[in-house]
Amino acid sequence: xxxxxxxxxxxxxxxxxxxxxxxxxxxxxxxxxxxxxxxxxxxxxxxxxxxxxxxxxxxxxxxxxxxxxxxxxxxxxxxxxxxxxxxxxxxxxxxxxxxxxxxxxxxxxxxxxxxxxxxxxxxxxxxxxxxxxxxxxxxxxxxxxxxxxxxxxxxxxxxxxxxxxxxxxxxxxxxxxxxxxxxxxxxxxxxxxxxxxxxxxxxxxxxxxxxxxxxxxxxxxxxxxxxxxxxxxxxxxxxxxxxxxxxxxxxxxxxxxxxxxxxxxxxxxxxxxxxxxxxxxxxxxxxxxxxxxx
Amino acid sequence: xxxxxxxxxxxxxxxxxxxxxxxxxxxxxxxxxxxxxxxxxxxxxxxxxxxxxxxxxxxxxxxxxxxxxxxxxxxxxxxxxxxxxxxxxxxxxxxxxxxxxxxxxxxxxxxxxxxxxxxxxxxxxxxxxxxxxxxxxxxxxxxxxxxxxxxxxxxxxxxxxxxxxxxxx
Numbered sequence: 109x110x111x112x113x114x115x116x117x118x119x120x121x122x123x124x125x126x127x128x129x130x131x132x133x134x135x136x137x138x139x140x141x142x143x144x145x146x147x148x149x150x151x152x153x154x155x156x157x158x159x160x161x162x163x164x165x166x167x168x169x170x171x172x173x174x175x176x177x178x179x180x181x182x183x184x185x186x187x188x189x190x191x192x193x194x195x196x197x198x199x200x201x202x203x204x205x206x207x208x209x210x211x212x213x214x215x216x217x218x219x220x221x222x223x224x225x226x227x228x229x230x231x232x233x234x235x236x237x238x239x240x241x242x243x244x245x246x247x248x249x250x251x252x253x254x255x256x257x258x259x260x261x262x263x264x265x266x267x268x269x270x271x272x273x274x275x276x277x278x279x280x281x282x283x284x285x286x287x288x289x290x291x292x293x294x295x296x297x298x299x300x301x302x303x304x305x306x307x308x309x310x311x312x313x314x315x316x317x318x319x320x321x322x323x324x325x326x327x328x329x330x331x332x333x334x335x336x337x338x339x340x341x342x343x344x345x346x347x348x349x350x351x352x353x354x355x356x357x358x359x360x361x362x363x364x365x366x367x368x369x370x371x372x373x374x375x376x377x378x379x380x381x382x383x384x385x386x387x388x389x390x391x392x393x394x395x396x397x398x399x400x401x402x
Numbered sequence: 403x404x405x406x407x408x409x410x411x412x413x414x415x416x417x418x419x420x421x422x423x424x425x426x427x428x429x430x431x432x433x434x435x436x437x438x439x440x441x442x443x444x445x446x447x448x449x450x451x452x453x454x455x456x457x458x459x460x461x462x463x464x465x466x467x468x469x470x471x472x473x474x475x476x477x478x479x480x481x482x483x484x485x486x487x488x489x490x491x492x493x494x495x496x497x498x499x500x501x502x503x504x505x506x507x508x509x510x511x512x513x514x515x516x517x518x519x520x521x522x523x524x525x526x527x528x529x530x531x532x533x534x535x536x537x538x539x540x541x542x543x544x545x546x547x548x549x550x551x552x553x554x555x556x557x558x559x560x561x562x563x564x565x566x567x568x569x570x571x
Contacts, residue, residue: 114443120518126440128519138512138523149530153537160541163549169476185472192465200458203509207454210447212434374434379511386509390502397498401472402491 137380141387144349148391151345152398155338162332166268168400171261174241188400191234192392198227199389202357206382209375214364217378221361224385228354235347239340246295248327250276255284256327258291263336269329277327281317289316296323339399346395349388356381445514457508461501468497 120127128135159165169184176187201223208216242261249259249267256277259267272280281289293308293316308316360381369375436444471494475487482490507513512520 113446114516118442120516125442128522129440129442129516130519131436131438131440135519138519142523142526145527146529149533153533156534157537157541157544160538161544161548163545167479169479184476185469189465189469193462196458196461196465199505199509200454203454204451206511207447207451210434374436376434376436383510386505389509390505393498393501393505397468397495401468401494401498402475 131376133376133380134383137383141383144387145391148342148345148394151338151342152394155342155398158332158334158338162334164270164329164331166266166331166335168402171242171268172238172400176237185400187234187238188396191231191238192396194227194231194234195389195392198224198231199386201227202382202385206375206379209369209378212370212375214367214370217364217369217375218361221357221364221378225354225357225361228350228357228385231350232347232354235343235350239343242339248292248295248325249330250280250327251330253283254280255288256280256292257284257288258295259330261336261339263340264333266331266333266335267328268335269331272327272329278317278321280327281320286313286316289313289320292316292320292325296320296325342395343399346388346391349391353381353385353388356384453508457504460504464497464501464504468494471497 114129120129130138172188173182173184174187175181175183201220205217205220205224208220245260245267246258247261247267248256249269250272251257259265261267284292290308290311293311296319297308308319311319360378363369363377364375369377434447471490475482475490512523
């Protein structure tokens with residue numbers, strides 16, 4: 109840390125020295141990150157435009173309310189907070205690695221790079237769980253033809269529209285096919301799905317409708333299809349940055365271990381990898397804001 | 403010949419001096435050293451890790467405040483006016499900008515660079531001010547057109563909003 113002490117009145121633009129006082133590689137990393145910021149910015153602003161243009165966008169507190177091994181407990185914001193703290197902490201270990209590099213402490217750089225890599229891998233694991241949970245989720249929503257269906261959240265399907273009123277739901281149940289009624293009834297018996305499915309398939313439509321309406325099931329309209337595309341597109345693009353950041357960090361760890369930077373006399377490559385890694389954290393701060401918080 | 407010998411000697415002395423210099427560097431400097439013509443003034447990295455941990459706590463606390471406001475929005479859904487909801491969301495966005503400032507300034511060390519360089523990064527980002535305002539306004543305009551049948555039946559706007567509020571629990 110600490111800033112550069114530069115004599116007052118230094119003539120930066122008189123030639124003979126770089127007016128930026130930064131190495132070429134670092135300048136170019138900054139300009140790459142700036143262009144990447146515009147790419148992410150354009151994605152997020154496009155998402156905002158579409159979200160502002162429709163009446164019933166998905167409520168993040170309903171979509172992202174699960175936590176691994178917590179069953180069907182309603183825990184909005186909990187899992188994504190964990191992901192956020194993992195990424196902030198891996199950012200701290202990265203900047204500590206850069207700090208150790210400034211002091212030519214090879215062992216310190218190795219230690220903090222390992223911690224940063226673990227943090228990145230943990231974040232990717234969380235994201236994999238979250239995606240799987242959404243893509244295999246079971247939510248009862250009313251399709252355009254007025255029938256109910258069990259839907260996951262994908263780039264083509266968004267079951268997170270406005271809630272159906274009781275009247276709307278009863279009318280939709282009357283139109284719904286036997287197979288779909290069995291599927292809906294099966295979602296009511298979590299934990300014993302195979303057995304639930306078996307008993308449900310032997311019931312008549314009327315029995316199934318009674319069972320479903322008595323269960324207090326919350327069914328919804330389908331929401332704007334764009335939701336899944338934006339969510340998986342932007343978190344996927346960010347996740348790909350995390351993935352490539354982890355690969356870069358592994359390469360930097362190996363080069364540190366092999367003593368390449370010690371021979372070179374400086375750990376500037378760790379600083380450049382660090383810039384990329386902090387940028388990944390920076391983008392997540394905005395993804396967290398746009399998809400989960402508001 | 404007579405000139406050559408002193409030249410050779412002075413050359414040898416120079417080499418000796420250089421070797422001596424390098425030796426001194428290795429002994430005195432435990433910090434890294436750049437042989438880079440682009441860097442006129444070496445950054446001073448003698449500080450400790452105190453500032454890093456301070457910023458870690460600042461980022462954590464800002465995140466916790468954001469989450470508290472997020473839970474406030476969730477628990478008060480339907481109970482607060484649009485103005486309160488919108489102001490809360492703007493407050494969360496401002497906290498996010500504060501987090502971004504700390505990450506870029508301290509973790510990415512942009513705050514330690516010289517002003518010339520900082521400006522080449524920050525000034526282009528001003529484009530986002532127009533970008534965000536123009537495109538969100540555009541989206542909002544689309545919603546109004548959707549709800550008013552492209553402006554041909556302006557009275558419908560109230561009906562659609564009421565229907566939206568009724569279905570939104």
